[in-house]
Amino acid sequence: MQHFLSTADWSQDQLDGLLKLASDLKQDPIQDRLRGKSIALLFLNPSMRTRTSFDLGMQQLGGIAIVLQPGKDAWGVEFDAGTVMEGDAEEHIAEVAGVLSRYCDLIGLRAFPLFRDWSIDREDRVIRALAKHASVPVINMETIVHPCQELALMMTLKERFGEVKNRKFVLTWTWHPRPLNTAVANSALLIATKFGMDVTLLCPEEAYRLDSQFETAATQFAGQSGGAFNVTHDIEEAYSGADMVYAKSWGALPFYGRPEEEWALRRNYRHFMVDEEKMAMTNNGRFSHCLPLRRNVKATDAVMDADYCVALDEAENRLHVQKAVMLNLLGM
Numbered sequence: 001m002q003h004f005l006s007t008a009d010w011s012q013d014q015l016d017g018l019l020k021l022a023s024d025l026k027q028d029p030i031q032d033r034l035r036g037k038s039i040a041l042l043f044l045n046p047s048m049r050t051r052t053s054f055d056l057g058m059q060q061l062g063g064i065a066i067v068l069q070p071g072k073d074a075w076g077v078e079f080d081a082g083t084v085m086e087g088d089a090e091e092h093i094a095e096v097a098g099v100l101s102r103y104c105d106l107i108g109l110r111a112f113p114l115f116r117d118w119s120i121d122r123e124d125r126v127i128r129a130l131a132k133h134a135s136v137p138v139i140n141m142e143t144i145v146h147p148c149q150e151l152a153l154m155m156t157l158k159e160r161f162g163e164v165k166n167r168k169f170v171l172t173w174t175w176h177p178r179p180l181n182t183a184v185a186n187s188a189l190l191i192a193t194k195f196g197m198d199v200t201l202l203c204p205e206e207a208y209r210l211d212s213q214f215e216t217a218a219t220q221f222a223g224q225s226g227g228a229f230n231v232t233h234d235i236e237e238a239y240s241g242a243d244m245v246y247a248k249s250w251g252a253l254p255f256y257g258r259p260e261e262e263w264a265l266r267r268n269y270r271h272f273m274v275d276e277e278k279m280a281m282t283n284n285g286r287f288s289h290c291l292p293l294r295r296n297v298k299a300t301d302a303v304m305d306a307d308y309c310v311a312l313d314e315a316e317n318r319l320h321v322q323k324a325v326m327l328n329l330l331g332m
């Protein structure tokens, strides 16, 4: 049984198959192929796009989605093994996964890291515990990676560029007043290098480098795909000649769990916000962001409203790629 936990576990051919199916579904969205099937969607964190697109996508294929928010409208869940459950959680993931596997054909989970200890969060234990105990396929709806967002990004890139190999893809850190999850940034590196793009990670200083497991994977994937991966702190060098600028803000991992200390660094980098002046340095480049996005904080109004901004295309493509993932995992 295959899960969809990280694209790192899937070959480029498999991912291409998902993207081809997603394109077909975009042309012919209402089908009956999942009639009688169901997915449980567990959200430990807020969502607008992910919740809407999974729920609607399942309905468009004839199936049913059940949304649960453990700790709010469902019992709180303990994910660690061997714990004496004297805290707030009323049940263990072993039973939650077992019961939902009896009811449903798929389980999706959103579980952001806890922002206390990166050495623990980097192991992605919560979704791995769910996958261990479930007897149906599990879909990652964002943990320390966001593979559905990755697929939507790659679908959008292929729609705009056709062949993406050796196109210059810039993943830029951008300003935000507080440290955010690295998931989308990690995922952008994985997918762009896997598809042979020439990837530049632009971040303000070494403290904002991404976890070594993702930078190492990016180097390995670039080597296998004929792409490239490099890191710079120089804005002009990064933007010059870029075909695609992908923005995300994230927290500095050496200061993980200590946002007050990180602020001493962060406050110096408001100028990383994406604006027209920077986009003018690109090769008629496109811009995107996973959303949600604070306007005039992460990117200016002018950038968000420009023809080259494809963020809404990427958000729409979430719907199509997730339907493809559900069909694939169920062998339909």
Ligand code: CP
Pocket (backbone or CB within 6 Å): 046, 047, 048, 049, 050, 051, 142, 149, 290, 291, 292
């Ligand atoms: N991009 C994304 O996952 O959006 P939501 O957090 O609204 O689901």
